[in-house]
Amino acid sequence: TCALPICEWSALAPAPDWSAVPAARQGLRERLERLGQTLPLERTVLLGFSQGGAMAVDVATSAAGLPLAGLICCSGYPHPEWQPQAAGLPVLLTHGSLDPVVPAEACAALEEPLRAAGALVTSQLFEGGHGIDPDLFPRIRGFLDQAWTTEA
DSSP states (O other): OBOOOOOOOSOOSSOOOGGGHHHHHHHHHHHHHHHTTTSOGGGBEEEEETHHHHHHHHHHTSTTOOOOSEEEEESOOOOTTOOOOOTTOEEEEEEETTOSSSOTHHHHHHHHHHHHTTOEEEEEEESSSSSOOGGGHHHHHHHHHHHHHSOO
């Protein structure tokens, strides 16, 4: 089992530098592929928050695909021109209904295309802002337990 941190690739204000996405995407993919040489990606759940959530969703559901056990995206959003391919991928989306940084509507903008691509999506809005609500920890833990006990 593995957790992998995702780092910021561009400042969000005044506006994201979308031209930085391809290099960040490639860098994360390479990190995951290296990780897969020592730990099975089939037992790895990728988790990202905010910009890291956007990148995690992008890489985990890219056309090239990775054999991940699951994906958790907290307060994330879709990158421009994102086209998910996620058949069978378990996904947990969480988002604050009062998020002033990434509007809660971004959760639906992720959920609908993921479902259409065949992902097994669970989404959880919480009353709060831009963060990971500690009240969600049991739900996140349950998602991890299920992802790690499901046969790959």
